[in-house]
Amino acid sequence: MKKILLIEDDSDLFALLKYNLEKEGFQMVGAQTGRGAVDLCRRERPDLIILDIMLPDSDGLDICKGIRTHPELSHIPVIFLTARASETDRIVGLELGANDYIVKPFFVRELIARIKIQFRQLAQPVRKLQSGPLDLDRSACRVSLNGNPLSLTATEFRLLEFLMTRPGVVFSREQLLDAVWGHDRAVTDRTVDVYILRLRQKIEDDPAAPAFIRSVRGFGYSFNEAANQPAAAMA
Numbered sequence: 001m002k003k004i005l006l007i008e009d010d011s012d013l014f015a016l017l018k019y020n021l022e023k024e025g026f027q028m029v030g031a032q033t034g035r036g037a038v039d040l041c042r043r044e045r046p047d048l049i050i051l052d053i054m055l056p057d058s059d060g061l062d063i064c065k066g067i068r069t070h071p072e073l074s075h076i077p078v079i080f081l082t083a084r085a086s087e088t089d090r091i092v093g094l095e096l097g098a099n100d101y102i103v104k105p106f107f108v109r110e111l112i113a114r115i116k117i118q119f120r121q122l123a124q125p126v127r128k129l130q131s132g133p134l135d136l137d138r139s140a141c142r143v144s145l146n147g148n149p150l151s152l153t154a155t156e157f158r159l160l161e162f163l164m165t166r167p168g169v170v171f172s173r174e175q176l177l178d179a180v181w182g183h184d185r186a187v188t189d190r191t192v193d194v195y196i197l198r199l200r201q202k203i204e205d206d207p208a209a210p211a212f213i214r215s216v217r218g219f220g221y222s223f224n225e226a227a228n229q230p231a232a233a234m235a
Contacts, residue, residue, distance in 0.1 A: 002119060005046035006030035007037050007063070008081065009055050017050070020108045026115075034058025038066040041073050048118055050111075053082035053093070061096055068097035071179035074166050077118040081111075097169070129164045131224070134203055134212060136164055143203075150202050155180065159195055160203070163213060163223035172220040196221055 004026050008014045011032060018028045029044050031037065034055035041049060049067065053060035060080065067073045077099040082089070085103045093101045100114050129136040133146045141157055143150045152160065159180045163171075171179070173189040181187055196215075200207040214222045 001025065001027050002047040003027040003029060003044065004048050004050060004115065005041060005044050006050045007034060007040075007055070007060070008032060008050070008052045009034075010052075016108065017111070020112065021115075024112055034060065034063055037063045038070060038073070041067060041076070042070070045072075046076060047122075048115060049076055049078045050081055050115075051078055051098075053080055053084055053089075061092065064093070064096050064098055068166075068169050069171065069175070071162075071171065071175045074169060077122065079111075079114065079118070081106075129161070131164060131167075131212060136161060145203055152199075152202065156195060156199055156202075160199055163221070167223045170216045170219055170222040176220065192221070 002025075004021055006014060006017055006021075006028065007030055008017065009032050014030065014032055018030075021028045029046065030050075031040055034052075035057050037051075037058065051060045051063060055063075060082070064078055064080070067076065067078060074097075078097065079100040079102060080093045080098045081102050081104065082093075083104045084093075090101050099118055102111060102114065127137065127139050129138070135144045136157075137143070138161060141154075143152050143157065143160065159176065162176070162179050173192040176192050177187065177189065181191070196213060197207070200210050200213060203212055204210045212224055214224055216222055
């Protein structure tokens with residue numbers, strides 16, 4: 001059973017969606033406040049998040065940013081549910097990492113259909129990731145540049161895969177350590193810098209001016225969103 005987490009301050013709408021989603025066979029959890037939303041997502045580990053933007057105590061856009069920059073949550077689909085209907089609002093919401101954007105008022109059946117689309121897409125994970133001349137084959141654990149195979153260690157591969165599957169998202173060193181090395185680790189923040197340097201030496205034409213893995217001063221690293229173009233091959 002898929003778990004959906006709903007953050008919506010309108011109690012009538014919350015109850016309506018809870019009834020219809022549970023009737024459709026989903027498990028429904030959530031809150032009518034945005035305070036502590038990211039921590040709630042961490043505790044519940046939902047399969048999909050429905051998020052109102054205009055919450056009385058929080059900004060849904062900020063919550064989405066918090067979800068997208070959290071290594072344990074960044075992969076979860078987010079659907080915005082909001083009264084903000086302008087083209088600019090839609091663009092901002094999608095650029096912040098939302099998978100879909102639904103404007104109120106809406107038909108519940110449409111929302112359910114869009115939820116099912118997200119779950120169908122999750123059921124067909126991308127096997128190959130491509131960014132310009134850089135190709136990563138997740139099932140074969142192979143990376144090539146301009147068609148030439150690269151020799152990466154298992155940790156280098158996991159680090160590159162993690163970044164490539166989340167283009168444009170900036171991760172701190174601590175977040176990368178948790179995601180790639182895990183919580184039970186005896187390594188330091190400096191380890192991330194060492195592995196990023198090794199990766200750049202292998203995948204960048206000019207490691208001193210990297211095109212793929214960007215440094216974000218004072219925070220961490222991000223994979224160049226503009227260069228990322230997932231291949232069509234599916235598992």
